[in-house]
Amino acid sequence: MAAMPVPPSIDLAAGKSTWRGRLVAALVLGLAAVLRLWALGRDGMWSDECLTATWAQLPWRETLAAPAADNNAPHYFLLAKLSPALFGSNELTWRLLPALLGVAGVAAVWWVGRRLLSSGAGLAAAFLLAISPLHVHYSREARNYTLLVLLVLLAFAAAARVRQRGSRWDVAALALLLAAALYTHTIAAFAALGVLAAWAFFPLDRKAIGRLALATAFAGLALAPWLPQLLRQGGRSVESYSWHEGEFEREFPWQVPRSLAALSHGSLAPVRNRVADLLPQAWVATALGALLAAYAVAGRRRLADPAMPLRLIVAIVLPLLAIFVVATLGPPIYVVGRVDVFVLPFLLLLVAAGLTLLSVPARAGAAVAFAGLALLPLQVLFRLDVRSQEKLIAAMLRSERRTAEPVVATTFLPCLEFYAGVRRDEQLFAFPARPASTTSWIDRSAHPSRSWPAEAAAVVRRVQNVAATAGSSRVWVVCGRDDLGRALTGAFDRALPLLGIADLHFQDLEMRAYGVPPGAPPL
Numbered sequence: 285m286a287a288m289p290v291p292p293s294i295d296l297a298a299g300k301s302t303w304r305g306r307l308v309a310a311l312v313l314g315l316a317a318v319l320r321l322w323a324l325g326r327d328g329m330w331s332d333e334c335l336t337a338t339w340a341q342l343p344w345r346e347t348l349a350a351p352a353a354d355n356n357a358p359h360y361f362l363l364a365k366l367s368p369a370l371f372g373s374n375e376l377t378w379r380l381l382p383a384l385l386g387v388a389g390v391a392a393v394w395w396v397g398r399r400l401l402s403s404g405a406g407l408a409a410a411f412l413l414a415i416s417p418l419h420v421h422y423s424r425e426a427r428n429y430t431l432l433v434l435l436v437l438l439a440f441a442a443a444a445r446v447r448q449r450g451s452r453w454d455v456a457a458l459a460l461l462l463a464a465a466l467y468t469h470t471i472a473a474f475a476a477l478g479v480l481a482a483w484a485f486f487p488l489d490r491k492a493i494g495r496l497a498l499a500t501a502f503a504g505l506a507l508a509p510w511l512p513q514l515l516r517q518g519g520r521s522v523e524s525y526s527w528h529e530g531e532f533e534r535e536f537p538w539q540v541p542r543s544l545a546a547l548s549h550g551s552l553a554p555v556r557n558r559v560a561d562l563l564p565q566a567w568v569a570t571a572l573g574a575l576l577a578a579y580a581v582a583g584r585r586r587l588a589d590p591a592m593p594l595r596l597i598v599a600i601v602l603p604l605l606a607i608f609v610v611a612t613l614g615p616p617i618y619v620v621g622r623v624d625v626f627v628l629p630f631l632l633l634l635v636a637a638g639l640t641l642l643s644v645p646a647r648a649g650a651a652v653a654f655a656g657l658a659l660l661p662l663q664v665l666f667r668l669d670v671r672s673q674e675k676l677i678a679a680m681l682r683s684e685r686r687t688a689e690p691v692v693a694t695t696f697l698p699c700l701e702f703y704a705g706v707r708r709d710e711q712l713f714a715f716p717a718r719p720a721s722t723t724s725w726i727d728r729s730a731h732p733s734r735s736w737p738a739e740a741a742a743v744v745r746r747v748q749n750v751a752a753t754a755g756s757s758r759v760w761v762v763c764g765r766d767d768l769g770r771a772l773t774g775a776f777d778r779a780l781p782l783l784g785i786a787d788l789h790f791q792d793l794e795m796r797a798y799g800v801p802p803g804a805p806p807l
Contacts, residue, residue, distance in 0.1 A: 316390040316414035320383040320423040325376030328675025333426040334698035340364040352513035359467040360428030378426040385430040386423025408636035417661035421553035435465040436475040443483040447492040459502035474603040482598040486591035521615040523727040532616035546621040549658040555621035576638030596634040678703030688754040690747040693762040740775035761796040
C-alpha cells in the first residue's frame with residue numbers, strides 16, 4: 285500500500301516556490317522596503333521614540349534596567365544601541381532597526397504562509413502585510429512593535445515544528461523565541477497564550493501539549509531573572525495606565541471590534557482609541573477581511589491543512605479576549621492599535637487563506653481592493669508630519685534658553701532631553717516627580733491632586749537653587765493649561781516675576797519664562 289501523503293501544512297519541506305513565485309516575493313519585499321525606508325528620517329521623533337533614544341544611550345547595565353521602571357522589557361532597547369553606535373544619533377538611525385525588522389516581518393509571513401498554507405497564500409499574506417498601514421507605521425517608529433510581531437510569528441512557525449516533529453531542537457527553538465518575545469514587550473504573554481493554544485488543539489494532541497508545555501517551561505526559566513521586574517510592573521500598572529482609563533471606559537465594550545478595524549487596511553495608523561476616529565473604509569476593509577476569513581473557514585477542507593484557519597482564529601481572538609478581560613477587571617491595558625498589533629500577521633494569513641480559494645480574477649480584484657483601501661492611510665502617513673511637534677517645541681526652547689538655565693516640564697520630558705540638550709534632574713525637572721528618571725508616566729497614586737501645590741512649591745525652590753548656583757537669570761516652564769499646569773504656574777507666579785508666555789499651539793500647551801533676581805542666594 286502506498287504511503288499516505290503528508291499535508292503541506294505540517295510538511296516542513298513543502299511550499300517550495302517556482303522562480304516566478306520567488307520573483308513576485310522579491311518584488312513584494314522591495315515594495316515593503318520602499319514603504320518602510322522612504323524618507324525615514326523626515327519627521328521628528330515623538331516622546332516614546334525619544335524615550336527609546338534615552339534608554340538606548342545609557343550604559344549597557346542601565347539600558348537593561350530602564351524599561352523595568354516603565355512598562356516595557358529590555359530586548360529591543362539593547363538592540364537599538366547598535367544603529368546610532370555605527371551611524372550616529374538622528375531620526376534615521378533610530379528608526380532604521382524597526383524598519384529593517386518590518387521588512388523581515390514581511391519576509392517571515394511569506395515564509396510561514398507558504399509552509400503552513402501554500403505558496404500562493406504566502407505571497408498574498410506578504411503583499412497584505414507589505415501595504416498594511418499599521419505595520420508600515422510601526423516600521424517607521426523607533427519602538428519595539430515590529431520586533432514583537434516578527435518574534436511572535438516565528439514562534440507560531442516553531443510551534444508547528446514542535447507539534448509535527450517535537451525534536452529537542454524544535455522545543456529549544458520555540459522556547460528561545462517565546463523568551464525573546466517576552467523580553468521584548470510585556471504584552472507578549474498574551475501572544476504566547478494564543479500561539480500555544482492554536483497548536484495544542486485541532487485535534488487535541490497530548491504529546492504535542494507536553495512538548496509545548498516543555499518549551500513554555502524553558503521560556504519561563506529564561507524569563508526568571510526578569511520576573512521580579514514583571515511583578516513590580518504589574519503592581520503599578522493601574523497607575524501607569526491611568527492616562528488611558530477614561531478612554532477605555534468611554535469606548536467599552538467595543539475594544540475587540542475596534543482592534544479588527546484598526547488592523548485593517550482602511551484605518552489611519554496609529555488609530556486613536558475612539559470609534560469616531562475610524563474611517564468608514566476601515567470598517568469596509570474589516571468587513572472584506574471578515575468575509576474572506578469566513579470563506580477560509582467554510583472551505584477549509586479544500587486547504588492542505590483544514591485545521592489551519594481554526595488555529596489562526598485562536599491565535600487572533602484568544603489573546604484579544606484575554607487582554608480585554610484583564611483590562612476590564614484591572615488596569616486598562618487595552619490600547620487599540622498598539623497592544624493588539626502582534627495578531628496582524630495571523631489575521632492576514634487567515635485572509636490570504638480565503639483569497640487562495642477564490643478564482644484568479646476574484647483573487648486579483650480582492651488584492652486591488654485592499655490596496656485601494658490602504659491608499660489614503662498611506663498617503664496620510666507619508667504626506668503629513670504629525671510627529672514633529674515635540675521636536676519643534678524643544679527647538680524653540682533651545683533657541684531661547686541659555687546654558688544652565690533650568691527647565692520644569694509636565695510633559696514631553698524625553699524629547700526635551702533629546703532635542704534641547706538638557707539633562708534630567710540636572711537642568712530638566714519633572715512635575716510631578718516620576719517614579720524614575722527614565723519614565724514618562726506619572727504615578728498619580730503617589731501624586732494626588734491635593735499634593736500638587738506643595739510639590740509645586742518644592743519644585744520652585746529647587747530650580748531657584750539650581751539657577752542661583754549656576755548664576756542663571758531665567759527659569760523655563762513647559763506645561764498645559766489644565767489643573768496640573770495651573771498648580772505649577774501658580775507656584776511660580778507667586779515666587780518669581782513672569783517674563784513672557786508662548787502658546788505652543790499643541791495640546792493646549794504653553795511655555796513660560798520666569799526671571800531670577802540677579803545675585804539671589806540659594807534658598
